[in-house]
Amino acid sequence: MSDHKYDHQKTEEKWLQSWEEQALFCDSDLDLSEDEQKDKEYLLYAFAYPSGSGLHVGHVEPKTALDIQARFKRMNGKKVFFPVGWDAFGLPAENYAIKTGIHPRETTKSAINTFRRQVKRLGISYDWNSELATNHPGYYKWTQWIFQQLYRKGLAYQGEGKVNWCPSCQTVLANEQVVNGLCERCDSQVTQKDLKQWYFKITDYKDELIDGLKKVDWPNPTKNQQINWIGRSEGAEVDFLIKTNENSNSDQEKLSIFTTRLDTILGATFMVISPEKFEEKNLARFLSATNKPKVQDYIKLAYKKTEEDRKIGEKDKTGVDTGLMIINPFNQEEIPLFVADYVLGGYGTGAIMAVPAHDERDLAFALKFGLAVKEVVVDGKLVNSAEYNGLTSQEAIKKMLAAHPDFARSSINYKLRDWLISRQRYWGAPIPVVYDPEGKAHLVKEEHLPWLLPDDVDFNPTGESPLRSSKEFKARVEKLYGKGWTPEYDTMDTFVDSSWYYLRYCGARDESQFADKKRLQTWMPVDLYLIGPEHIVLHLLYSRFFTKFLRDEGYLNLPDGEPFGKMRHQGMILGPDGKKMSKSKGNVINPDEIIKEYGADTLRVYEMFMGPLEADKPWNPRAVAGVSRFLRKIYRLVTLEIAKHKDSSLELLENRTELLQKLHWAIQKLTLDLPELKYNTAIAALMEFSNVWEKMVNSRQILLKKEELIDFIKLLAPLAPFITEELYDQARVLGLEMKESVHLDSWPKYNQSFLQKEETTLVIQVDGKLRAEMKWSTNQLDEKIAIIEHAKGLESMAKWLDGKNIQKEIYVPGKIINLVLA
């Protein structure tokens, strides 16, 4: 008899090589017939940034989860497109270059090589023919092309924008590099600096970005996050007047506020303006000599804070009294004007009326500065509001707007801002713009795309964009456009790269267009997008914006304009200590080591078994061994069964009902759970079946017919592709007709007749507490009266029912009986 031990290392490498030779999943033919298109399945994993430290067990989870989906769908006859790529531009490679002098191109290349090797070792069935990397000129040519299309439509424009600036390092800092307002490298105080930068006008699509969410199958919380981010709110704009001493009526300064609670306007006891708006309107000219320096000091201080600090610091509110008085147009009341940074310059009108009785932030501010609190809505009705008393909030708003069109009008505000894409960095796609000697911007001519990222660049921070140090770049522009012309030195935000990669997959090698039009038609939209929760807002919003824009330009026939039909999220794999894995905590698990010790199948199945895909889950080294045990047991059981079939003296076991019930139950469970990505319960079902099987294994008779044995192998194949391929191969001796690979075979079917039991267990409760059980024939579960009578007559029920009055009898068919006493 053969040895039933499984050598994972040898076996996995054998099949890896075999799959590679057969090019099993590189369906170079992405051009489907119309008939085949109905069965298309485009599976997308948020492509990864290839970090220098290699693949992380956290990467393994979503890749495996989608791979299982890909294999399951293929076995169910779908045409699967499962591409792979690398989000290869970005800050870490550049920072590494500053530190070591090694060019980001080199580190990125070797990081991608490492990732590619590791991903292949996991047995992820990607279509490598469509592989792409955003730093490749063949890719970023089209990133630049999209920039140019946006520019032509007026959706890319230049404006002033603030950046975090470290005066000591002489460099722009990412928010991530600012820690408590200090530079992470040198601990200097970070300041804000104004720069002329490029923006994409995503706000043109704000309403469609909200409405489109109705058309997609995304988790509701994700939709809500997007909706709240766009932050559409309906309200009113009201003009207040600043009371100044110099002028009487003629040119009184207007100050507009936006409010969603116009009904509370008679409860406004002060007004707050943002530092930015105060400066913009030059209100300092009205200040008294004593107030002026005070206010200006405050504004200076506020400007030093980053926006995030301002938002987070909201609970400890700061502000300064300007000494100016503002006139509420609804009752001519004079209220004081404060400058405070809890009001943001960029939202609404940059000024608010403060109603401390009905707004928590205003209340906190009022309490700190000793300001009046006036209640104007009680039990849903207005009070202290003159002619509006007694009205509901809604009625009051309507009446107020109707009565005073001269200074109050309804208005809709959005939190969404335009997308700032300029980065003063090297490792990104150059913005394809040149400036003429007068400083006017022109697009780089299309024949000059890709507008190559220069190589002769000094990465060390000098206070200016790194591309400025390239002689080649300047010379190139003068040569192509004329003397005195200069390039744009900034590069694009890496979010621009990642906003359209799922389109580029449909034609990754196409040099004549951003993607193959026919393949876009075939494969878009994406059928399942799996991304981490950290991408919920920005990446998805930007991608949807790009898709809608390209559709509007006629490049994409996608009526909904929604790129991702169904989307789900994976959770985070935490360290064994339950904390986020990080080098500094020393709790990082390396997938290579797990593969070496247990094999890729174990790693895959373990990660899928840890818990629900979307949950954060801590790593448990011992539980990995448990999964390995499970797979080795399967190997033992299957090879033993194959051996039994070869022994002609053995016969099929007669009473196999329990085993077959469990098998068909498991087939059903996996058929339902796998498409729902409920892998943890699917694996549990396979374990339950193998437990039943194992208990019978000492029998000298055959337990599973040949076909049933193959069905079981197929059931496990999407989850553990290596060991199942090996077992499938060994099962060829059974002489059944089989495919070249288990992964090309079809998904097993379950037989309903094994799933129905003759008797059903009913639970009997008294006052909602479990007291007894009874069995009842499954096809007579609608006999309510007989069932309740039987339950009441049970011997074990006597002690609960004797001498008691039953007030109510509840029967839930097939489930419970509840007898309610007093």
Next chain:
RNA sequence: GCCGCGAUGGCGGAAUUGGUAGACGCGCGAGACUUAAAAUCUCGUACUAGCGAUAGUGUAAGGGUUCGAUUCCCUUUCGCGGCACCA
């Protein structure tokens, strides 16, 4: 601070159109095999009381709706993700 999510045995988790809480795995305990160990297998394992049958308690805390709540509603606590230049 704002937006979103979560909390179930010693641990990861299972169960929700409201109907037997704890599937499956880990760990732990006992046993079998073995000279022994490893490996493997069998049985047990929420908590409290009891030899046991059994009874009571129990899904972060408090309250509510219901015949019945892990599931629905309200309040609170704690934890996680995002907050526009990390990707």
